[in-house]
Amino acid sequence: MYRFSNTVIGLLNLFTLVASIPIIGAGLLMAKSSTTCESFLETPLLVIGFVVLVISLSGFIGACFNVACALWVYLVVMLFLIASLIGLTIFGYGVSSKGSGVEVVGRVYKEYHIEDYSSWWRKRIEDPRYWNTIRSCILSSKTCAKLASWTPQDYMQRDMSPIQSGCCKPPTACTYSMETMVNYQDPDCYKWSNDPTLLCYDCDSCKAGLLENIRRNWHKLSLLTLFMLVFLIAIYSIGCCAFRNTRRAETDYPYAQNRITKIIPRWDYYW
Incomplete structure (x- = not known):
């Protein structure tokens, strides 16, 4: 069961790796479109798609092939994403707290x-x-x-x-x-x-x-933002367990195996 965290991280990153391909494809299609509204979303989609692709690839390789450095990069980027999302959430609430309609x-x-x-x-x-x-x-x-x-x-x-x-x-x-x-x-x-x-x-x-309209949409997305934060923190915790398991595998001492070999007890041990 000690490899469970590696399996979970591997499956999740395989899913996000596949999901990043349509995101990048949508950004490339919008780059060729002549519609102003579509080109307005081109850069964010391409950036999100490539970031998800790199993170998912490093997490999948690190968890499934026991590459500790890849998992380390994955955890560092995930920590940066969590901190950025927290900052974005606080900033968004700050700028959207003002404003309302007049009867x-x-x-x-x-x-x-x-x-x-x-x-x-x-x-x-x-x-x-x-x-x-x-x-x-x-x-x-x-x-x-x-x-x-x-x-x-x-x-x-x-x-x-x-x-x-x-x-x-x-x-x-x-x-x-x-x-x-x-x-x-x-x-x-x-x-x-x-x-x-x-x-x-x-x-x-x-x-x-x-x-x-932006303020209303932000408030509607607030619950989704909080859910994403909880989800990312949970994934980060599982990733830390996977990183620890990978380091143990690299040291050739699997989980729960003692480095001290057993010896025969002395003749008076049972006394």
Whole structure:
């Protein structure tokens, strides 16, 4: 039974080794795609795929062929991954703790303001390089096209996603009569256009809707993140046992075998 940990580590790494191949393949396919949204995910998929491939290969070789140095590399990288995941989880909760929707009187949906969210997120999403890519993704997703057939009654009774609320319509408080145009209004009111390719895609409310969508998705993934941490820590513990077994095998003294040979007891031992 002392080889059980090596068998478990070998099987798990064989599974992740096979699973890394489709991930790398998906990244390579996205690299050839002309769609902006797909190319946006190209680099993360390739990095994750190659990292999983290297880790799985070193863990499989070390556990199944008793190569201690390969298992040592595997454990070091696993420890780095656990520490990185813990740091990422703490950082994610820090930047996603701010922000929420504002109730609109007489409406089911909420509206979102970019100043309610973390300054770290605001700084990056307001960068034209990032926002132009994200804007193209929202436009190609045809999210706003679903609202084209809505009647005024639908806007009173139906809910919207954060992106639809921020990107597909002007803020509810906006008025476009000649008397009110000279008064102060939300700057997004002047960025709105009836053109389906423009709408409110350059509004701060659109950026806030995207941040709200990211915040909600992060909270949904929080349980998965905690599960991954527990799973990785358990695998790391089994890997430590496999590393210890491999070192014992290399020293030619298997588990529970004593280095001191037995000798015949002296004549007066039983007295």
